Amino acid sequence: MLAESYSLSDDGRTLTIKLREGVMSHAGNELVADDFIWERNRQTRIIGVENWQNNGMAITDPDSQIKKIDKYTFSITTDKPNPILPAMMTHMANHMIDSVEYQQHEGQAGDPDGTNWSNTLGSGHGPYKVESFTAGDNITFTAHDQYWDSRYPMYFQKVIVKEVPKSANRMALVLSGDADAATYLTPKELQSLDGKSGVKVMHWKSNLISRIEFNCTKPPFDNPLVRKALNFAVPYDQILSTVYLSAATQAKSVIPSTYPSCNGSYWRYRLDYDKARELLAEAGYSEGFETTLEIMTDYPQDEQIAIIIKDSFKNIGVDVSIEKLQSADYWSKGPKKSFKGMYIFSDMPGVVDGGFSIKLWLQSGVDSNFSGYSNAELDKLYKETTETADPALRDRNFQRIQEIVVWEDPAWILLSEPGYHIAVRDDIYDLFWQSLQEIRWGMAYRK
Numbered sequence: 312m313l314a315e316s317y318s319l320s321d322d323g324r325t326l327t328i329k330l331r332e333g334v335m336s337h338a339g340n341e342l343v344a345d346d347f348i349w350e351r352n353r354q355t356r357i358i359g360v361e362n363w364q365n366n367g368m369a370i371t372d373p374d375s376q377i378k379k380i381d382k383y384t385f386s387i388t389t390d391k392p393n394p395i396l397p398a399m400m401t402h403m404a405n406h407m408i409d410s411v412e413y414q415q416h417e418g419q420a421g422d423p424d425g426t427n428w429s430n431t432l433g434s435g436h437g438p439y440k441v442e443s444f445t446a447g448d449n450i451t452f453t454a455h456d457q458y459w460d461s462r463y464p465m466y467f468q469k470v471i472v473k474e475v476p477k478s479a480n481r482m483a484l485v486l487s488g489d490a491d492a493a494t495y496l497t498p499k500e501l502q503s504l505d506g507k508s509g510v511k512v513m514h515w516k517s518n519l520i521s522r523i524e525f526n527c528t529k530p531p532f533d534n535p536l537v538r539k540a541l542n543f544a545v546p547y548d549q550i551l552s553t554v555y556l557s558a559a560t561q562a563k564s565v566i567p568s569t570y571p572s573c574n575g576s577y578w579r580y581r582l583d584y585d586k587a588r589e590l591l592a593e594a595g596y597s598e599g600f601e602t603t604l605e606i607m608t609d610y611p612q613d614e615q616i617a618i619i620i621k622d623s624f625k626n627i628g629v630d631v632s633i634e635k636l637q638s639a640d641y642w643s644k645g646p647k648k649s650f651k652g653m654y655i656f657s658d659m660p661g662v663v664d665g666g667f668s669i670k671l672w673l674q675s676g677v678d679s680n681f682s683g684y685s686n687a688e689l690d691k692l693y694k695e696t697t698e699t700a701d702p703a704l705r706d707r708n709f710q711r712i713q714e715i716v717v718w719e720d721p722a723w724i725l726l727s728e729p730g731y732h733i734a735v736r737d738d739i740y741d742l743f744w745q746s747l748q749e750i751r752w753g754m755a756y757r758k
């Protein structure tokens with residue numbers, strides 16, 4: 312959106328971007344090429360060159376690979392063709408910041424990169440800027456009066472995002488009109504709102520995948536036969552009908568069904584306790600085993616799923632203890648790969664590319680691969696897809712990767728594609744869903 316134009320060189324190695332002129336930040340500074348260059352170097356200082364944005368863009372040395380051409384133009388050159396590079400530029404987390412304003416806060420109170428300041432304020436170029444932030448309570452945004460895009464009506468001059476932990480309370484607020492929107496309601500709550508005066512429920516197919524992941528670095532889940540066995544001990548239809556009330560669809564791939572290259576034909580599971588016990592015996596666990604299933608307290612449906620899984624796994628001798636975690640504790644375990652056994656996880660690949668979910672969750676050694684899953688053939692195939700401009704080769708590799716991680720060496724238990732749903736007052740119009748499960752409020756209005 313912030314680019315006037317972009318072009319990819321014939322060899323697929325150099326992406327050149329010309330920024331729009333006259334785009335002003337929240338602090339009143341114009342967007343220029345230096346902003347992008349400074350942020351890539353800042354992330355490298357803070358996280359290292361293997362931060363997932365640089366990793367996706369194949370930037371290993373920002374100083375040599377990113378070139379400033381003029382005030383508004385810069386280029387990125389990769390060692391080999393990187394077909395995901397233009398797509399990576401669309402990811403919200405790969406955002407453009409106001410480097411001039413950030414540098415005003417560098418070094419304050421031991422904050423060399425302006426990180427503490429940006430955690431509560433920050434300065435970008437979007438339609439809203441942060442007015443105030445109270446941790447655990449709310450963030451208040453006000454309209455950016457110099458926002459460049461005239462297509463945004465900016466009807467709402469102030470947007471308050473209030474943290475309300477219980478979904479029933481969120482539903483009550485939107486029903487009473489004290490809130491204009493409620494996110495992450497349970498399927499039962501969403502169903503109960505249908506036909507209620509003053510409220511409408513909106514649905515998107517989305518790109519969210521809900522699944523059970525394993526800590527693949529520890530026995531027994533380092534054994535693919537155990538993972539496959541458990542895939543045959545899940546009552547999939549019961550979960551879809553009783554937890555999601557048939558509002559979700561069965562997930563059949565590690566790539567969302569809404570994305571290119573998705574192939575659900577490798578998902579061949581059904582509830583079959585005999586098959587599950589046979590595979591467990593082959594893996595050396597004929598007597599079963601004990602394990603833990605960790606869930607976040609934020610999502611009531613995850614607890615429902617956990618109870619169903621616990622009851623079902625008893626039939627094959629697997630004794631499951633359910634452990635509830637606060638979201639902060641849950642997320643801290645991910646990069647450390649320290650889950651005790653199994654855990655329910657829902658996430659989405661924010662870049663619309665067949666390989667992004669593989670890069671994000673299944674590539675060996677990356678922080679966002681919480682399970683520690685590793686498959687040498689997958690790594691080789693995925694690397695090939697990041698170094699070719701041939702879409703047919705990429706698609707062939709994605710097909711083989713899906714066959715590996717869904718059937719031959721299963722990485723997860725695929726539960727559902729739950730979609731994205733939001734309850735809003737019925738006088739709110741033009742809600743645009745974005746691929747990180749966000750709503751662009753600057754494009755909405757009250758009728």
